[in-house]
Amino acid sequence: MTGTIGASVKRREDDRLLTGRGRYLDDLDLPDALAIAFLRSPHAHAKINSIDVDEALQAPGVVAVYRGSDLMAIHKPLAPKVQHPMLKELPRYPIPCEEVHYVGEPVAVVVAENRYLAEDALELIDVDYDVLPAISSTAAALAEGAPLAHSDADSNVAVTLTQRCGDAEAALNSAPNRLSGEFRVMRGGGHSMEARAVAARFEPATGQVTVWDTTQSPHYARQQLSMIYEMAEDDIRVIAPPDVGGGFGPKAQFYGEEVVVPWVAMLLGRTVKWVEDRQENFVSAMMERGQTHRIEVGFDDDGKLLAVRDHIEHDQGAYCAGLQVPSITTSTVPGPYKIPNIHTELYACYTNMVPTSSVRGAGRPQAVFAMERMMDRIAEHLDLDPAEVRRRNLIQADEFPYRVGITFRDGSPLTYDSGDFPALLEGTLDKLDYERCKRERDQARAEGRHVGIGIAVYVEGCGLGPYEGAKLRLDNRGKILVTLAAAGQGQGYETVYAQIAAEAIGVDMDLIEVVTGDTGRIPFGQGTFASRITATAGPAVYNAGHQLRERLKDTAAHLLGCAPGDIEFDGDRATFAGDAEKSVSLQEIARVANIGKHGITLPKGIKPAIEVSSYFAPERAAYASGAHAAVVEVDPDTGGVKVLKYVIGHDCGNVINPRLVDGQVIGGFAHGIGNALYEEPVYDAEGQPQAASYLDYTLVSAAEVPRVELFHLHTPSPLNPLGAKGAGEGGTIPAPAAIANAVEDALRSIRHRGGVEDGRPDHSGKQPPGGRARHRLEGDADGARSATIQRSPRIDYAPVTPHRVATAVREAGH
Amino acid sequence: MKPGRFTYHAPRSLDAALALLAEHGDEAKVLAGGQSLVPMLNFRLAQVDHLVDINRIGPEFAGPKVTGDTVTIPALVRQRVLERSAEVAAVLPVFAAALPQVAHPQIRNRGTVCGSCAHADPAAELPTVMSVVDSTFRIASARGTREVDAADFFQFHLTTALEPDELLTEVAIRVPQPGTRMAFKEFATRRGDFALVAVAASATVDESGTVTACRIAAAGVAPTPQRLHDAEAVVIGSTVDDEAIAAAEAAASAAVDPTGDIHATAEHRRRLTAVLVRRALAEIKGDQS
Structure with missing residues (x-):
């Protein structure tokens, strides 16, 4: 049976998840497990003078208490995931001994009979700190004479990276038009429903330790543990439970807690479990997003881009867990546009806040925000329709593969594999009914309402290397077992990889079982991140499936006395095409080829052990693309923003399961709306988190996520046999840009209210955007001339919260 | 996010609850719906030695009553019950307007009207409504009973006129005049x-x-x-x-x-x-x- 690829097969996982039978890490029955709790620093930056644990050790139910200095065997820096020779690396220890660098950093660990008693004991640990000055923004980090985020560093700059194509400086200087803007994107978190968790059991008899970890990358965790513990990888089994309640990036990183928990299990010879609670998650799970862009564009009078220059400050947090995010940012800036001259300059800064790493979108939303806000301002400057400005700059469908001229984070030249950006934009605008939306916007403006339209287009590097693998085996019950190294966090791997295997082998999906995320089952793997698994593990399963099909046919043909080409599969049987009476079941095939007869020679021609492994290493990243379009209404009196309509155009190449792709896109959109309008883990100037619970961190709920209409385009990737790209992040990436563009457009009408030049109120809405009140940005040569003209409110931040809207309206003089 | 150690009491009458508060007042907290108190205990923002759970003091505290010119809302009236009370809506529709904006249905199913008032968050909806209707806060302790109005009841951020040994037994609201x-x-x-x-x-x-x-x-x-x-x-x-x-x-x-x-x-x-x-x-x- 074929045709399972591309079908909206229902998720195998949902029945158990929807009926409360999912088994998350805390649900695993680990008899006599002790509970672990971490004492965390209350200071953003402080020297540790001493830690007194005597009283805690005497507390009821306490089994052990360890400081960093009690665990010197594992006092080794955790390596950044993505390195750079220029990176000034500062050691991130599992538990630091001398100095803490963010609120939430572990300073001691308590092992007790249960979590209540462990938390009671935490209160009895006495830490003597000398509080040091803290850095809580990139601006503070880069300020002259700034205090150091790490006392022993020589600066707060982790790395400065420049990407160049052409000569942006010269092109900007000679460009007929030049605009600049400064945009800030705030931090945001992953907020998976299940927080992090690690449990470990040591088997003294074998010297092996089993680690259950809610990680996205069990093989990476095992490799790191092997190096730190100086143990053989085969003695460490890392299992990501079959149900992990969301990943979104933070669980793709490797944390000190993951080192400490199994180590404690080995020290005590006891099973231990640490389940991060939400309070800890707020101050210790990695975040992302914090960036400031000072972007400048040069363009001709038709709006064609001549050059872009972007100066990017990236908030790396207290430690560098890797340079993947800022690297992705720099290469995402050019997006879907033909830009002959590109210059990006990255300043990744150490600050005294939770370290940052990827969160769904991973450096892309910030770049898209900066670029797409500028595309709107070009349109405003030239009195052009924002869609038209984009049209004039898009890479055309016949220009692939398209070399952008700079390097992607996978190390290869940024080369778009395929896409059709014009069709994507037009399809999205059609779905929105753009012309009608513009008429309705103008009508609303005439009625004194503030309605605006925003568009954002992006390109997303996905399907990254180095490789991912799959092992397919005919098991002795006659089922086919697909084993993936990658661990799922709810994406539907059990369904999707059964679809791919079924298609490749040519058998019914019901015969296929999928297991994931267990280093004991498959030796090599990378992990679930960067929207990469469908485009890497997918081809691996597909290729392995074809090989397994040949093995099955070959064995059946020998048993039935026919040619392999005459074999067809029907249900669980391999049948001779010419005679349905001649058939053999998969279980019979297993009995012959896998089980055999003890000590007896295999029948002639039968090859033993029906198992295939396949690893797929893409030549380079694939590039998904998309366009978002939003219509919003803004209430300038309250700062409230209401999304009236939202369309997502999405191209992730060939699709395995359309329903699951829709789910990914809409789920990603929920994250995007959070970044666009709501979420911000605010820190004060002393580095104290101000929004460390859901009371203050305004995570979106279903009520805040507007209805969204989807438009799909499928331009296959030529880089893998499935033609697949990634679908996990496209819903998120351009949402802040589209919303901010729409809000700024909505507020554009209020510039007329106070009267421009003629001083008369004008609610007609007839005036084209920009009009007589053409805005000049700071640094613009015409700035002085335009100063007398009232400008419309500027939306330079994400998220666009009510108070930011209110402030923008007020600062614009209304 | 686990509370510290406390002794849990579940008195079966108002008098028993008041006796416990008289005995432990300074070290006790009243648990009604628990929608603010329990998170505060779990965050260890509040630590108590004694938790006096009033949920079993009697069914007469569970429903709002409209009698003559007064609506009374006893201590265990859930916010959701008040929100859906047609009888109350007929004379004081403002509650049906305000209550849907109090948190979420799951929270209103459990959270009590008196509990929200006694918690006195200055950004909460119910205390604000109580400040524009003609409300009287009826307070009991082992020492006796007393009444205060909204202006005197709400004193500061998370602070009311309630003494440690006192319980807010009901809020009584005069039915507004015609017009x-x-x-x-x-x-x-x-x-x-x-x-x-x-x-x-x-x-x-x-x-x-x-x-x-x-x-x-x-x-x-x-x-x-x-x-x-x-x-x-x-x-x-x-x-x-x-x-x-x-x-x-x-x-x-x-x-x-x-x-x-x-x-x-x-x-x-x-x-x-x-x-x-x-x-x-x-x-x-x-x-x-």
Whole structure:
């Protein structure tokens, strides 16, 4: 049976998840497990003078208490995931001994009979700190004479990276038009429903330790543990439970807690479990997003881009867990546009806040925000329709593969594999009914309402290397077992990889079982991140499936006395095409080829052990693309923003399961709306988190996520046999840009209210955007001339919260 | 996020509850719906030695009563019960307007009206409504009973007139006079959040359309619900015409002195107060805006 690829097969996982039978890490029955709790620093930056644990050790139910200095065997820096020779690396220890660098950093660990008693004991640990000055923004980090985020560093700059194509400086200087803007994107978190968790059991008899970890990358965790513990990888089994309640990036990183928990299990010879609670998650799970862009564009009078220059400050947090995010940012800036001259300059800064790493979108939303806000301002400057400005700059469908001229984070030249950006934009605008939306916007403006339209287009590097693998085996019950190294966090791997295997082998999906995320089952793997698994593990399963099909046919043909080409599969049987009476079941095939007869020679021609492994290493990243379009209404009196309509155009190449792709896109959109309008883990100037619970961190709920209409385009990737790209992040990436563009457009009408030049109120809405009140940005040569003209409110931040809207309206003089 | 050690009490009568509070008052907290207290205990923002769970003190505390000219809301009336009470809505529809904005249904199913008042979060909806209706807070302890009005009950951020040994047994609200209209307006970041600012307003209009009595209170701008007396004063004697509404808006803006936080600047809160006063009065007048 074929045709399972591309079908909206229902998720195998949902029945158990929807009926409360999912088994998350805390649900695993680990008899006599002790509970672990971490004492965390209350200071953003402080020297540790001493830690007194005597009283805690005497507390009821306490089994052990360890400081960093009690665990010197594992006092080794955790390596950044993505390195750079220029990176000034500062050691991130599992538990630091001398100095803490963010609120939430572990300073001691308590092992007790249960979590209540462990938390009671935490209160009895006495830490003597000398509080040091803290850095809580990139601006503070880069300020002259700034205090150091790490006392022993020589600066707060982790790395400065420049990407160049052409000569942006010269092109900007000679460009007929030049605009600049400064945009800030705030931090945001992953907020998976299940927080992090690690449990470990040591088997003294074998010297092996089993680690259950809610990680996205069990093989990476095992490799790191092997190096730190100086143990053989085969003695460490890392299992990501079959149900992990969301990943979104933070669980793709490797944390000190993951080192400490199994180590404690080995020290005590006891099973231990640490389940991060939400309070800890707020101050210790990695975040992302914090960036400031000072972007400048040069363009001709038709709006064609001549050059872009972007100066990017990236908030790396207290430690560098890797340079993947800022690297992705720099290469995402050019997006879907033909830009002959590109210059990006990255300043990744150490600050005294939770370290940052990827969160769904991973450096892309910030770049898209900066670029797409500028595309709107070009349109405003030239009195052009924002869609038209984009049209004039898009890479055309016949220009692939398209070399952008700079390097992607996978190390290869940024080369778009395929896409059709014009069709994507037009399809999205059609779905929105753009012309009608513009008429309705103008009508609303005439009625004194503030309605605006925003568009954002992006390109997303996905399907990254180095490789991912799959092992397919005919098991002795006659089922086919697909084993993936990658661990799922709810994406539907059990369904999707059964679809791919079924298609490749040519058998019914019901015969296929999928297991994931267990280093004991498959030796090599990378992990679930960067929207990469469908485009890497997918081809691996597909290729392995074809090989397994040949093995099955070959064995059946020998048993039935026919040619392999005459074999067809029907249900669980391999049948001779010419005679349905001649058939053999998969279980019979297993009995012959896998089980055999003890000590007896295999029948002639039968090859033993029906198992295939396949690893797929893409030549380079694939590039998904998309366009978002939003219509919003803004209430300038309250700062409230209401999304009236939202369309997502999405191209992730060939699709395995359309329903699951829709789910990914809409789920990603929920994250995007959070970044666009709501979420911000605010820190004060002393580095104290101000929004460390859901009371203050305004995570979106279903009520805040507007209805969204989807438009799909499928331009296959030529880089893998499935033609697949990634679908996990496209819903998120351009949402802040589209919303901010729409809000700024909505507020554009209020510039007329106070009267421009003629001083008369004008609610007609007839005036084209920009009009007589053409805005000049700071640094613009015409700035002085335009100063007398009232400008419309500027939306330079994400998220666009009510108070930011209110402030923008007020600062614009209304 | 696990609470510290405490002794849990589940008294079976009001007298038993009051006896426990008399014995442990300073080290005790009353548990009703637990929607604020339990998170605070789990965060260890609050630590208590004794938790007095009043959920079993008797069924007579579970339902609102409308008798003659008084609505009484005893200690165990869930917010959701009040929200859905047709009997109460007939005489005090403002509760049905305000309560859907209190958190989420799951929380209102458990959270009590008296509990929200006793918790006294200055951005909460119910204390603000209680400040514009004619409410009396009935308080009991082993020492006896007493009554205070809203202005005296709400004293400061999370602080009320309740002594450690006292229990808020019910809130009694006088049914408004004929010709009274009320409105509740709120602006919150997300649905169900505490208000950035909320405004409750009540106006009684005589046969000529002139306002004879008016109360306006705002949440989120002061350590307690803040009555906006100057705004009330310009509405009284008016017909809630545009001029009066504009004057009330200006008076409200001048009267509040909010503090800024990560969710809203002081200036934004001041502006919201004025806007919500305008919208509340417009609704009372009958305008759709």
